[in-house]
Amino acid sequence: DAGVTQSPTHLIKTRGQQVTLRCSPISGHKSVSWYQQVLGQGPQFIFQYYEKEERGRGNFPDRFSARQFPNYSSELNVNALLLGDSALYLCASSRGPLGTDTQYFGPGTRLTVL
Amino acid sequence: KQEVTQIPAALSVPEGENLVLNCSFTDSAIYNLQWFRQDPGKGLTSLLLIQSSQREQTSGRLNASLDKSSGRSTLYIAASQPGDSATYLCAVSLSGGSQGNLIFGKGTKLSVKP
Numbered sequence: 001d002a003g004v005t006q007s008p009t010h011l012i013k014t015r016g017q018q019v020t021l022r023c024s025p026i027s028g029h030k031s032v033s034w035y036q037q038v039l040g041q042g043p044q045f046i047f048q049y050y051e052k053e054e055r056g057r058g059n060f061p062d063r064f065s066a067r068q069f070p071n072y073s074s075e076l077n078v079n080a081l082l083l084g085d086s087a088l089y090l091c092a093s094s095r096g097p098l099g100t101d102t103q104y105f106g107p108g109t110r111l112t113v114l
Numbered sequence: 115k116q117e118v119t120q121i122p123a124a125l126s127v128p129e130g131e132n133l134v135l136n137c138s139f140t141d142s143a144i145y146n147l148q149w150f151r152q153d154p155g156k157g158l159t160s161l162l163l164i165q166s167s168q169r170e171q172t173s174g175r176l177n178a179s180l181d182k183s184s185g186r187s188t189l190y191i192a193a194s195q196p197g198d199s200a201t202y203l204c205a206v207s208l209s210g211g212s213q214g215n216l217i218f219g220k221g222t223k224l225s226v227k228p
Contacts, residue, residue, distance in 0.1 A: 033215060042203055042218030056215050090157060099145035099207035105158040
């Protein structure tokens with residue numbers, strides 16, 4: 001079975017632009033979570049979606065938004081990009097939304113904001 | 115607020131040495147604790163997951179222990195190899211609530227010298 005996939009692999013944007021990142025979960029997984037990992041830090045939780053509804057949100061500004069589609073894939077959108085948004089964005093999928101469900105991570109999208 | 119700390123931040127050892135990585139967390143109300151490996155610029159690979167009711171898990175040369183009451187976990191790597199060089203992250207999943215986001219430490223960067 002294919003693992004979690006993310007696209008694009010790398011992305012370069014300039015300040016003020018908008019970006020959309022995509023994630024496809026493992027087949028049969030209904031929960032998708034997004035994390036931001038700044039260089040030298042551990043990943044920070046951004047959003048969790050389950051059955052197309054937001055189940056959790058981390059401490060990120062409203063410039064960050066996400067959605068989940070009927071096929072359980074997900075998009076993360078970031079508006080008005082800042083230099084500090086440069087990071088590795090990780091997507092994780094799990095069967096369910098709870099802490100008991102093991103999360104499996106994708107390879108990430110490297111976003112550079114110039 | 116749950117905080118996860120990993121010590122040391124970096125570790126360099128000669129090949130063949132046994133080593134221990136440490137992880138501590140401030141709130142013992144966790145569902146599970148997971149150890150991940152991350153190669154430079156890559157996503158996360160799950161190594162071991164310990165449920166809150168368990169004391170340890172083993173996989174090959176890796177052994178992870180969990181002492182929930184004291185808020186500590188260790189990852190033991192036996193007979194280290196240059197291929198073990200990577201950053202090791204621990205993460206906890208919180209109990210209670212309706213979401214399953216992970217809270218990560220900043221990681222320990224391991225370098226195994228041939």
